[in-house]
Amino acid sequence: MRVVFAGTPEVALPSLRAIAASPHQIVGVVTRPDAPAGRGRALRPSPVGEFGAELGVPVLTPRSAKDPGFAEELAALQPDVCPVVAYGSLVPRRVIDIPRLGWVNLHFSLLPAWRGAAPVQHAILHGDEVTGATAFLLEEGMDTGPVLGTMTETIRPADTSGDLLGRLAEAGAGLLVAALDGLESGSIAPVPQPADGVSMAPKITAADGEIRWSDPAFAIDRRVRACTPAPGAWTTFRGTRLKIGGLTPSAPDDIQPAAGELRATKKAVYVGTGSTPVRLDVVQPHGKKAMPGADWARGVRVDEGETFG
DSSP: OEEEEEEOSGGGHHHHHHHHTSSSEEEEEEOOOOEEETTTTEEEOOHHHHHHHHHTOOEEOOSSTTSTTHHHHHHHTOOSBEEEESOOSOOOHHHHTSSTTOEEEEESSOTTTTBSSOHHHHHHHTTOSEEEEEEEEOOSSTTOSOEEEEEEEEOOTTOOHHHHHHHHHHHHHHHHHHHHHHHHHTOOOOBOOOSSSOOBOOOOOGGGGBOOTTSOHHHHHHHHHHTTTTTOEEEEETTEEEEEEEEESOOOTTOOOOBTBEEEOSSOEEEBOSSSOEEEEEEEETTSOOEEHHHHHHHHTOOTTOBOO
């Protein structure tokens, strides 16, 4: 089939590579416009845009899928199907209708659970034990289209959203190719999503990363893992933001600080929560590199009774 792939960040690359290695013919890619990156903030193409250029196919970079002229550019490529992974722009009906087999979206949840921009982060934040990926036909609604196939993935106790998303991106690439194969052969039929079990996963913001030390330790652990690597979990210390890159719900029996209170030893630093204390494993002060929590505590000389927030 003639394929035009839509996607933007690195998480879309496993799917793009898998399709490029399949019998399907990639005739173009659609991605977000070049954006500032690096210390110099020079404009750089997205990872999908760079890979499309390596493939030697047209790279379409509309500011929005609703932009005038984009529908005509896409139609000129005569796609049979448009697979999409983390593209980052809503696709209007007149564009959805251009490929004869539609747009096939790979979404990183078991729909209808966690529709929206941040399904992996919300699955970890809410303590799900199992998640997965879904290939479905795109509609104008938010992740509401009929399902072509799913795969499941266990959420491990120490998974960050980055860890989990990496595994889902690799495994989901095979699911997406299988969905394209099935559409081409007519061996699979779209199945409507159930009306029950719908949950929403809006974008996680920096404000969502703020740790509430009055929460129980398990909830704080989930928030840190859900917000790692982005946008990052954080707290404030002596009036300055401190990123928390990892922690362990564990402390010696004789260390029981109040919620938000720090207690430093020679080898570790602990913080009280709404339940049991946690050990700070990785922290990152503003403008500095990440470091072990114990090294940070020695450097700032945590005073007895000092607190976060």
